[in-house]
Amino acid sequence: MKSFPKILVAAVSLAAFGTAAFADIQAPPMTDMGPTRKLGRGVANVLWGFTELPHTMCVINESEGNSAAFGYGIVKGMGRSLFRFGAGWYEIFTFAAPCYKSSYRPPYNAYTPWKLGTYDEFPPELGWESRYDY
Secondary structure, eight states, rough: OOOHHHHHHHHHHHHHHHHHHHTTOOOOOTTTTTTTHHHHHHHHHHHHHGGGHHHHHHHHHHOHHHHHHTTHHHHHHHHHHHHHHHHHHHHHHHTTTTTTTTTOOOSOOHHHTTTTTTOSSOOOOOGGSSSOOO
């Protein structure tokens, strides 16, 4: 019975130091991506995904002109809008599970400035809703 307090002290100190070791991780790389952000991204894509149409038309108009903007700009914008709508519903229904590469990242390409055809995480903002000064 004399060794019981020693075992108890050893077990308590081991548990205390073991718990402190887990608290050492400050912020893992995917901390900002979680189920709440995935649900918010899905709702935003369903509600505001249609803004891809005018945004895509404006981008094509700046780079290739009016004819291209009203030609394939409409078709490309509609395709991007429908993709956002579908991806939004997918993220709403699967927000609780980490699906894409075992994380909560969006299932589509991230925005890359030098690549055409990539998607931002959230739908584009129209002029009067933007946080940027024009």
